[in-house]
Amino acid sequence: MNFDLSHEKLFTYLLILCSIIISFGGVVRTHKTTYRACAVGRLNMAAAAAVVFRRNLFPLKLGQKACALHSSCALRDADPLPQASFFPPNDATMLPPGSFSDKVAFVTGGGTGLGRAMTQGLSQLGATCVIASRKLEVLQKTAEEITAQTGNKVFPVACDVRDPAAVAQCLDQMEKLTGLPDVVINNAAGNFVSPSEKLSPNGWKTIVDIVLNGTAFVTLELGKRLIRQDKGASFLAITTIYAESGSGFVVPSASAKAGVEALYKSLAAEWGRYGLRFNIIQPGPIRTKGAFSRLDPTGAFEKSMIGRIPVGRLGTPNEIKNLALYMSSHYATWMSGAVVRLDGGEYVSMAGEFNDLRKVSKQQWDLIEAMIRQTKGS
Numbered sequence: 319m320n321f322d323l324s325h326e327k328l329f330t331y332l333l334i335l336c337s338i339i340i341s342f343g344g345v346v347r348t349h350k351t352t353y354r355a356c357a358v359g360r361l362n363m364a365a366a367a368a369v370v371f372r373r374n375l376f377p378l379k380l381g382q383k384a385c386a387l388h389s390s391c392a393l394r395d396a397d398p399l400p401q402a403s404f405f406p407p408n409d410a411t412m413l414p415p416g417s418f419s420d421k422v423a424f425v426t427g428g429g430t431g432l433g434r435a436m437t438q439g440l441s442q443l444g445a446t447c448v449i450a451s452r453k454l455e456v457l458q459k460t461a462e463e464i465t466a467q468t469g470n471k472v473f474p475v476a477c478d479v480r481d482p483a484a485v486a487q488c489l490d491q492m493e494k495l496t497g498l499p500d501v502v503i504n505n506a507a508g509n510f511v512s513p514s515e516k517l518s519p520n521g522w523k524t525i526v527d528i529v530l531n532g533t534a535f536v537t538l539e540l541g542k543r544l545i546r547q548d549k550g551a552s553f554l555a556i557t558t559i560y561a562e563s564g565s566g567f568v569v570p571s572a573s574a575k576a577g578v579e580a581l582y583k584s585l586a587a588e589w590g591r592y593g594l595r596f597n598i599i600q601p602g603p604i605r606t607k608g609a610f611s612r613l614d615p616t617g618a619f620e621k622s623m624i625g626r627i628p629v630g631r632l633g634t635p636n637e638i639k640n641l642a643l644y645m646s647s648h649y650a651t652w653m654s655g656a657v658v659r660l661d662g663g664e665y666v667s668m669a670g671e672f673n674d675l676r677k678v679s680k681q682q683w684d685l686i687e688a689m690i691r692q693t694k695g696s
């Protein structure tokens with residue numbers, strides 16, 4: 319057997335060994351700092367795994383090695399690219415105050431991440447909001463914080479969107495609290511990266527149930543109730559850029575999000591006659607705990623991801639909020655069946671055959687041009 323114990327590999331093995339020792343309650347002294355083992359040893363394993371990933375993809379400088387064992391270091395954010403200074407995010411709320419006065423909004427997954435930002439925006443502009451997801455405590459905290467900030471009521475309702483009976487109960491509760499909504503945002507989702515050959519049937523089902531079936535249960539049940547009451551409304555679904563292209567390693571999510579897009583485009587055609595509009599936002603990468611902890615848990619991929627975004631940075635929850643508010647508002651009553659991508663240009667950047675030529679330098683271009691010109695007449 320050939321044991322190739324190069325410097326690089328030896329260091330990686332040492333890291334894993336250290337993390338195992340730490341996991342069992344040891345104490346490691348690096349330079350002047352003592353890192354006591356984390357209460358949960360798994361964190362150290364995760365940190366070591368992160369280091370292994372990062373070292374393979376983006377080799378660490380020597381000075382970073384000591385920090386690399388510490389889980390907080392492993393999950394440091396990647397920097398934006400220089401051109402990002404041309405494109406600063408504007409987090410201010412775009413629509414005029416009162417744009418959603420006397421309106422009721424229902425947001426699934428409204429307790430965290432993008433759902434929370436959209437709820438905050440709707441509430442700030444006058445809407446009474448109902449937010450629904452599984453974790454009532456999380457919803458309650460968000461609801462209290464937003465209500466205190468805006469003065470408009472946010473109601474938390476526990477609901478697992480995978481369960482049609484729970485969805486019906488949640489909507490019953492909503493009808494009692496606020497009446498049926500004018501604005502519906504289907505934002506709840508589940509996802510994780512995994513090689514498809516490792517997916518169990520239940521892994522597949524879990525994601526498809528949350529994303530596609532959950533959106534369908536909420537949308538169909540609400541749609542039927544709105545039609546019965548002859549009440550118009552705007553429906554918005556949050557999908558993702560790979561709903562269009564598909565993507566390896568998130569296959570259940572890609573399949574389900576594509577299904578959501580088909581559902582919304584179909585209903586836009588069928589239910590316009592009942593006063594219902596259906597639109598879709600496809601966000602690019604935006605740092606939220608829910609997404610990044612499941613899609614880039616080691617932090618190893620963020621830098622390369624930012625590298626392929628022409629605008630040179632991640633999006634912000636407030637950028638999605640502003641677009642979602644516009645699409646859900648009375649300014650957008652002519653918009654239905656629309657799919658709007660908001661991704662800093664990432665999708666087209668990944669799609670174009672020649673886009674990697676961005677890496678070619680000025681001198682290299684001179685050389686290439688000369689070579690091409692030499693072919694004249696050949």
Ligand SMILES: CCCCCCCCC/C=C\C=C\C(=O)SCCNC(=O)CCNC(=O)[C@H](O)C(C)(C)COP(=O)(O)OP(=O)(O)OC[C@H]1O[C@@H](n2cnc3c(N)ncnc32)[C@H](O)[C@@H]1OP(=O)(O)O
Pocket residue numbers: 507508509510511512516517518519520521522524525558571602603604608609610612613614619620623
């Ligand atoms: C390239 C770098 C990328 C960086 C970031 C990129 C940003 C762009 C993002 C683009 C799109 C984003 C889309 C999103 O949807 S992000 C939002 C993500 N948020 C969430 O997922 C929040 C909710 N998630 C959850 O609650 C859980 O993560 C859940 C697993 C989806 C559901 O929880 P639960 O119902 O409790 O399910 P179980 O834990 O019981 O698991 C069910 C089933 O699934 C299997 N499974 C779980 N995790 C994995 C995994 N990592 N790998 C493989 N399989 C997994 C689990 O084993 C169960 O199956 P079985 O019973 O057969 O064991």
Ligand SMILES: NC(=O)C1=CN([C@@H]2O[C@H](COP(=O)(O)OP(=O)(O)OC[C@H]3O[C@@H](n4cnc5c(N)ncnc54)[C@H](OP(=O)(O)O)[C@@H]3O)[C@@H](O)[C@H]2O)C=CC1
Pocket residue numbers: 426427428429430431432433450451452453454456477478479480504505506507508528532556557558559600601602603604605606607608609610
């Ligand atoms: N962040 C990003 O880069 C991108 C995000 N997106 C999309 O944006 C949306 C929001 O994601 P983000 O804010 O990042 O992530 P979060 O994880 O913060 O949001 C997901 C929300 O869905 C809720 N949820 C999950 N499962 C269920 C369920 N079974 N029933 C009801 N609610 C559920 C969660 O609440 P709870 O746990 O309480 O149930 C949570 O509030 C998602 O649709 C996601 O696909 C799209 C592209 C990029």
